[in-house]
Amino acid sequence: MENLNLQWRLLPTLTLLAASLFLLVFKDSAKLSHSECSLLPYNQYWLTSKRIVTPKGVISGAVEIKEGNIISIVSEEDWPRNSKTGQVVDYGEAVIMPGLIDVHAHLDDPGRTEWEGFPSGTKAAAAGGITTLIDMPLNSDPSTISTETLKLKVDAAEKRIYVDVGFWGGLVPENAYNASALEALLNAGVLGLKSFMCPSGINDFPMTNASHIKEGLSVLARYKRPLLVHAEMEKGSERHVKLEDDTLDTRSYSTYLKTRPPSWEEAAIRELLTVAKDTRTDGPAEGAHLHIVHLSDASSSLDLLMEAKTNGDSITVETCPHYLAFSAEEIPDGDTRFKCAPPIRDAANKEKLWEALMDGHIDMLSSDHSPTVPELKLLDEGNFLKAWGGISSLQVGYI
Numbered sequence: 513m514e515n516l517n518l519q520w521r522l523l524p525t526l527t528l529l530a531a532s533l534f535l536l537v538f539k540d541s542a543k544l545s546h547s548e549c550s551l552l553p554y555n556q557y558w559l560t561s562k563r564i565v566t567p568k569g570v571i572s573g574a575v576e577i578k579e580g581n582i583i584s585i586v587s588e589e590d591w592p593r594n595s596k597t598g599q600v601v602d603y604g605e606a607v608i609m610p611g612l613i614d615v616h617a618h619l620d621d622p623g624r625t626e627w628e629g630f631p632s633g634t635k636a637a638a639a640g641g642i643t644t645l646i647d648m649p650l651n652s653d654p655s656t657i658s659t660e661t662l663k664l665k666v667d668a669a670e671k672r673i674y675v676d677v678g679f680w681g682g683l684v685p686e687n688a689y690n691a692s693a694l695e696a697l698l699n700a701g702v703l704g705l706k707s708f709m710c711p712s713g714i715n716d717f718p719m720t721n722a723s724h725i726k727e728g729l730s731v732l733a734r735y736k737r738p739l740l741v742h743a744e745m746e747k748g749s750e751r752h753v754k755l756e757d758d759t760l761d762t763r764s765y766s767t768y769l770k771t772r773p774p775s776w777e778e779a780a781i782r783e784l785l786t787v788a789k790d791t792r793t794d795g796p797a798e799g800a801h802l803h804i805v806h807l808s809d810a811s812s813s814l815d816l817l818m819e820a821k822t823n824g825d826s827i828t829v830e831t832c833p834h835y836l837a838f839s840a841e842e843i844p845d846g847d848t849r850f851k852c853a854p855p856i857r858d859a860a861n862k863e864k865l866w867e868a869l870m871d872g873h874i875d876m877l878s879s880d881h882s883p884t885v886p887e888l889k890l891l892d893e894g895n896f897l898k899a900w901g902g903i904s905s906l907q908v909g910y911i
């Protein structure tokens with residue numbers, strides 16, 4: 513990100529130190545004052561734990577920190593107890609790990625701070641072990657689709673964030689054919705663009721088609737940055753439920769599930785793959801990259817993505833903790849906290865998602881943290897068809 517020179521730029525945060533401080537703060541936060549929580553006054557210190565996450569696996573050992581830098585990580589057997597200097601803090605069974613990066617969160621600031629906001633959202637991230645998050649361009653008001661609206665975001669984040677934050681910009685019909693507007697947004701520091709292939713639920717963030725996406729990719733290629741796509745495409749002929757049918761049991765999760773079948777994900781991905789080939793070596797958009805957000809369908813959609821990777825398309829895919837933790841069969845009637853899009857599918861699908869993740873066919877996890885106010889979740893009415901679609905999970909998703 514050579515041309516990012518702003519205070520909020522994405523900082524290198526995969527440090528054990530960040531995670532250690534996170535643990536320290538939250539282990540006994542009820543009892544300790546802020547100054548007592550901090551090890552920073554010590555020039556050199558060791559953190560020990562039975563579970564330290566390292567590139568070579570989880571070890572029992574110690575992390576040595578000197579002048580704010582990690583200078584060694586050693587296993588228990590190799591820890592030089594006799595020659596050790598500085599303070600030692602033992603975390604026992606608590607995990608010491610790098611801070612996580614969440615590439616997909618909606619903090620809704622400015623404009624919908626009653627839904628979330630930078631202060632509460634970034635505190636929730638820290639509580640969930642996340643030390644860097646990238647904020648989505650929609651659900652704030654206005655959406656981040658121009659340099660002017662990006663500036664509003666940056667101003668709103670200034671001095672109000674507790675973890676590192678970067679921003680995605682929006683690719684929408686209004687700017688898709690305006691290369692200089694997209695370039696200005698990328699020059700101003702957005703890390704890439706995001707678009708929807710179905711209605712986004714936010715009026716000033718309309719959906720894009722393959723032609724908009726092709727245009728966006730050609731600009732992104734020059735910046736070597738990604739386009740993130742919400743890949744669901746409504747296939748009218750396949751709508752199994754008529755939303756206006758007043759005999760529907762709208763409190764039943766199975767009713768909602770039928771409104772967004774896996775074929776919507778498959779259709780969107782098929783459409784995307786017609787332009788994804790532009791990203792191949794020597795293609796017209798070489799350098800650009802496509803990233804499918806929050807995959808739920810572990811069947812045909814996943815097969816298509818695996819084939820695209822084999823064909824040389826520059827493409828990756830994420831899923832979210834809620835698709836791996838829950839299954840449709842378990843969702844109680846009326847509990848709209850589980851409503852998200854694409855929907856949480858059945859238990860067999862969940863198992864397939866796990867397999868794909870463990871086999872490396874799913875490239876990463878993101879939270880898709882998308883909170884709203886309780887009234888819009890219609891918790892009393894429990895109407896799955898009318899409630900806001902989005903799960904609030906930053907603080908709990910990974911722990």
Ligand SMILES: NC(=O)N[C@H]1NC(=O)NC1=O
Pocket residue numbers: 618650651712713714742851852853854880882901902903
């Ligand atoms: N607008 C918005 O936050 N949409 C998100 N919610 C959800 O469940 N899926 C999304 O893409």
